[in-house]
Structures are given as C-alpha cells and as structure tokens.
Amino acid sequence: MPQVSRFPKITQFCQQQFYQIQRGGWWVFVRKLRSLLRRLSFLTGIIATAPLVLLLVVIRPYLLVRFGRIRSERIGHFAHDVEAYLCALDRKKPDRHIIDIIGCPEPVCNRHLRAMWARIIRITPGASLWEILDRACQFFTRGDAHHIQFSGRSKDYRLFPVSESHLRFTNEEHQRGQVLLEQMGIPSGASWICIHNRDSAYLDKALDGRWSYHDYRDFSAQTMTSAAEELSSRGYYVVRMGSVVAERLVSNNTMVIDYASGALRSDFADIYLLANCSAYIGSDSGIFSVALIFRKPIVLINFSATLISTLIRQGCYAFPFIIKHLWHKERKRFLSIREMFEAGLAGASESNRFEEAGVEPVCNTTEDIRDLAIEVDERLKGQWQPQSGDEELQQRFWSTVRAYAPAESQCGIEPRIGAAFLRKHLYLLD
Secondary structure, X not given: OOOOOOOHHHHHHHHHHHHHHHHHOHXXXXXXXXXXXXXXXXXXXXXXXXXXXXXXXXXXXXXXXEEEEOOOOOHHHHHHHHHHHHHHHHHOOOOOEEEEEEEOOOOOOOHXXXXXXXXXXXXXXXXXXXXXXXXXXHHHHOOOOXXXXXXXXXXXXXXXXXOOOOOOOOHXXXXXXXXXXXXXXXXXXXXXXXXXXXXXXXXXXXXXOOOHHHHHHOOOHHHHHHHHHHHHHOOOEEEEOOOOOOOOOOOOOOOEEOHHHOOOOOHHHHHHHHHOOOEEEEOOOOOHHHHHHOOOOEXXXXXXXXXXXXXXXXXXXXXXXXXXXXXXXXXXXXXXXHHHHHXXXXXXXXXXXXXXXOEEEEOOOHHHHHHHHHHHHHHHOOOOOOOOOHHHHHXXXXXXXXXXXXXXXXXXXXXXXXXXXXXXXXXXHO
C-alpha cells in the first residue's frame, strides 16, 4: 500500500510552495525566503512583548486596545477590506472604550486612497511594531479580542449594499477631477463606464516575482473593444483602467479612452474615475474594489466559474456577470456547472488546479462581452426587458450552484449571470 502522509495539511502546503517556486522562479524563491526570515523575527518580537500583552489583558475590561495591519500593497484589499471594517464598526455597540491602532505598511499601492482613508481612521506609524503586538496578543491570549480583522469577513462585505460609502472627495479634489476630465476629453456632465482587463504586468512589475499561478484569470484588452464601442454608441465615454498594462487598447473611437496607457494616469485619477463612473465592467482584479466601495455597479467578465460561491457568500454584487468556460482536454468539450463541481474544482484559484484536472479556462468572446454591455446599459437606464424563458434559465443555473455549494448559498445577494450568455451557452445547465 502507498504510504500516506501523517501530516496531509503540511504536505499539501509544502507542495503548493514548491509549485509556486517552480513556476515563478528565482524571484518567488527570494520572496518566500524573505517571508520566512520575517516570521522568525516575529517570533523574537512576540517573546519580547509578553509584559505589555499582560498589561493589555489586565486593562481590557475597561479599555480595549486593538491592533490591525492594512494590506496596503494590493488595491483590492486596500479598498474593500478597510471599507468592510468601517461598515462593521458602524454596526457595533461597544460596552467599553476601544482604541484601534492601525498600521499601513509600505509599499502602498495608491497614495491618494491612503490619504482619503487617513481622513477617517487613525493610521499610526510603526506598522511592523503593531503587527508584532497583534500576533503576540493572539499567541498569549489564544483569542482575537485585540485583533482587527481586515480581510476574509464576508459578512462585513454584505453590509455594502445596505450602507453608504465612507469616503468623500473634498471640494478641491472635485475641482481637480473636473480638470482631469477636461484633459481626457470627457465633457462636463457626461457619463462614463470604466473597463479593465486583468493581465500579469502589474504584479510582475510592481511586486517582486512571477505570479503565473494567477494567469488563468488573464484576458486580452482587445476582447473588450467591441463592447466599449457599443457603449459609446449608447452615450457613454469608456475609460480603460489600469496602472501597469501589457498591451494598449486599440480603438479609433474618441469616446473610448485608453487611460491606463496614457500620460494622465495618477493615483488620484485612479480613484476619482472609478468613484464617479456609471459602472465598472471588467475582471475581478483588485481595482474593481474601488468602484465597489463607492457603491458603483460591478459587472464581472471572464470570472472563474469555480469561484461563483464567493459572489454569493460576499453578497455585494447585484449586477450580471459572465464566466470563463472550462474546456476538458480529454473529453474534447466544455464542462457544465455540475461537472465543474463534480471534478473537485470548487474554489480552484490557482492555475495548477486546472492543469491537474485536465481542463483549460477559455476566455469570453467579444460578442459575449458586448451582449453583456448591452444588458448593463439597459439595466442602468431601467429599460431591461427579459425574454421569455430567461427567468427559468437563471433558476436552473442557481439551483445547480446551490446544490453543490449549500453553505455559501444561504446568504447574501444572488447575482445574475448574463441573460444572453446563458441563452447562448445552455451546456452550462447540463
């Protein structure tokens, strides 16, 4: 009989690290080595701060001191994690005085967003020290009473649709934004939709190392050109977002603006454009979270079907979305939603999971994205009229998801998959 590891979780973790180093090469190895050394230094710090932890525990019935560290190197976490924290804080009725000490370590992905957060929460210098104290409190108290959770709390994301955004622009920032729009050729009072395609250029350049295990999420900007021009014919300017991109968006339409490749790109403009757009249409890359925290409609394309339960669990995406197809190399056909779950791909979020299952993610076509853009426009204008049978198809789709992901399907807003996309790809319901 084959020998079974006595420590399956440790074995799986080691295999995952080895795979990432193998795919990412030298830079990923260096990054992971730095992480290991950092953890060792944490251990020393935890031991040294034991007396202070004891003091914090003694005064806790009267004064609760909590520590948190914002994930400021990635725009998605930097946006929606902090907004979720503030939404949860609004709902709490503390029975004692609370002091939150929050660190914001370098690198900071967007300086203007940091400045806006600093107007609302107290960001305290010394992020490394606060992180050590946070870990020390958790270690010695075996609890998280002194910990501020900045990520992974889906129930806090579900507060977004029932609360207002915490961020506001100053009058000076609004004036600066109007100048920006004029420079971009967007008239005063005009509406625009932000679009975005995910590629590996940002992570490869802005953060050390290769991130090829996320490449299954990538798609070309050119697949969005038809949708962008369709939206322009319906009265919208279309702004292609991004800070570091692998390719330009090619279009002769003056209402389609490749802001990501232009000279006007800035940290301020990134936030202002997404905060004031009519909708966001694009990938699930972190940049969409800026539009989300300003309560703008989020429309996801090329979304991974294996992560559908995330949309339900978080419950803050009401607008339609469309998914990538999964082509089974041996069967020579696409997998239905049921077959994706049966293949053990639920929650798959790394390229190797798809490779091991013998499947290949296939991007949405330009026609699929254009059809979704038309639906979005009609929904924004209150003109959307479903065709006969659309509701039945939606119910069939979501009943399959609920059958295989019951725990995640019991809460949150149930978004809709694009109507034209579902009509066209009925194999998903097999």
